Amino acid sequence: MSQFWQPLIHELTPYTPGEQPDDWQSIKAKLNTNENPYPASPKALAAIREATNEDLKRYPDSDSKNLCQAAAKAYNLQPENVFVGNGSDEVLAHIFQGLFSKKAPILFPDISYSFYPVYANLYQLATNPIPLTEDFSIKTADYPAVNGGIIFPNPNAPTGKYLPLPEIEKLLKVNTDSVVVIDEAYIDFGGESATSLINTYPQLVVTQTLSKSRSLAGLRVGFAFAQPEIIEGLNRVKNSFNSYPIDRLAQAGGAAALQDHAYFTQTTQKVIASREALCNELQRLDFEIIPSKTNFVMAKPTKCEAKWLFEQLKTKGILVRYFNQQRISDYLRISIGTEDENQWLIDEIKALLTAK
Numbered sequence: 172m173s174q175f176w177q178p179l180i181h182e183l184t185p186y187t188p189g190e191q192p193d194d195w196q197s198i199k200a201k202l203n204t205n206e207n208p209y210p211a212s213p214k215a216l217a218a219i220r221e222a223t224n225e226d227l228k229r230y231p232d233s234d235s236k237n238l239c240q241a242a243a244k245a246y247n248l249q250p251e252n253v254f255v256g257n258g259s260d261e262v263l264a265h266i267f268q269g270l271f272s273k274k275a276p277i278l279f280p281d282i283s284y285s286f287y288p289v290y291a292n293l294y295q296l297a298t299n300p301i302p303l304t305e306d307f308s309i310k311t312a313d314y315p316a317v318n319g320g321i322i323f324p325n326p327n328a329p330t331g332k333y334l335p336l337p338e339i340e341k342l343l344k345v346n347t348d349s350v351v352v353i354d355e356a357y358i359d360f361g362g363e364s365a366t367s368l369i370n371t372y373p374q375l376v377v378t379q380t381l382s383k384s385r386s387l388a389g390l391r392v393g394f395a396f397a398q399p400e401i402i403e404g405l406n407r408v409k410n411s412f413n414s415y416p417i418d419r420l421a422q423a424g425g426a427a428a429l430q431d432h433a434y435f436t437q438t439t440q441k442v443i444a445s446r447e448a449l450c451n452e453l454q455r456l457d458f459e460i461i462p463s464k465t466n467f468v469m470a471k472p473t474k475c476e477a478k479w480l481f482e483q484l485k486t487k488g489i490l491v492r493y494f495n496q497q498r499i500s501d502y503l504r505i506s507i508g509t510e511d512e513n514q515w516l517i518d519e520i521k522a523l524l525t526a527k
């Protein structure tokens with residue numbers, strides 16, 4: 172604390188990211204932050220290497236035109252429908268600042284991405300968390316008509332549960348006076364994107380990221396897709412804050428990753444297959460599973476405490492995520508690893524439950 176802190180700073184409760192280890196030597200499997208277990212497309216890595224040249228002395232393209240074009244092509248949209256930011260977290264920050272209204276509370280599920288309340292706090296927006304149903308579903312009929320904006324991940328995080336597209340369209344039909352933001356960080360692991368609805372609904376904003384399905388969490392590239400007027404608004408915010416959020420390496424690597432469709436399909440399919448196999452194994456060990464369409468699974472051990480298992484696994488070099496939070500404190504969130512990593516996890520759980 173310092174006398175120079177302004178009042179707002181005192182009130183901030185920053186987001187706590189999942190642990191990134193300093194000592195990688197002791198880590199056997201890192202299954203705690205939903206990174207992709209497979210490396211990025213070799214073509215993306217080659218493009219980054221190629222961009223590592225004398226041009227780095229120059230500023231990057233402030234509009235990330237090539238990257239926007241590649242994203243538009245990948246999602247069947249126009250470049251005018253694309254906004255790009257330094258990770259989708261930054262895109263979300265600009266959305267909170269520039270598109271949400273202060274006239275009524277912002278709505279999101281009670282169990283959801285924990286960055287939303289942090290941004291609301293930073294930008295002084297009131298919030299109204301809407302409880303998920305008993306089985307962790309989002310019920311759009313529960314969202315009050317008067318609101319300053321609605322945001323939720325689809326599939327939701329950290330539950331992993333997917334809301335079918337017709338349900339989102341139902342919400343868009345009634346909620347026309349404020350923006351509806353669908354955070355599709357995990358959509359590529361089995362869901363259907365709402366980007367197909369963008370041309371129909373001017374209040375719809377879809378965000379995506381290269382961090383999960385494209386294995387580029389370290390590069391920091393995220394998108395918003397919407398009608399051109401919304402995109403123009405986000406660019407106004409961005410250009411009033413940082414005109415060069417996407418560096419040359421990220422622009423080159425991001426575009427190449429989006430163009431390598433074959434590699435993307437292959438790796439996402441592998442993650443999906445591993446998820447189904449891991450869920451079966453966990454169920455055999457009497458875990459209760461929330462059905463997931465993401466690259467992670469929320470699993471509730473019934474033979475021991477979740478927190479105990481989290482701590483024990485950590486001592487064995489296996490990191491998973493535990494949320495000390497109402498309704499989900501009996502669960503572990505486990506990111507899908509490689510086949511080997513998933514097997515190590517299962518073997519360790521078996522050993523721990525036997526030794527207990």
Ligand SMILES: *Cc1c(COP(=O)(O)O)cnc(C)c1O
Pocket residue numbers: 257258259260261284324328354356379380381382388391392393
């Ligand atoms: C990972 C994640 C993000 C942020 O992704 P970045 O692009 O790495 O900033 C946004 N929303 C949800 C729900 C996420 O899980």
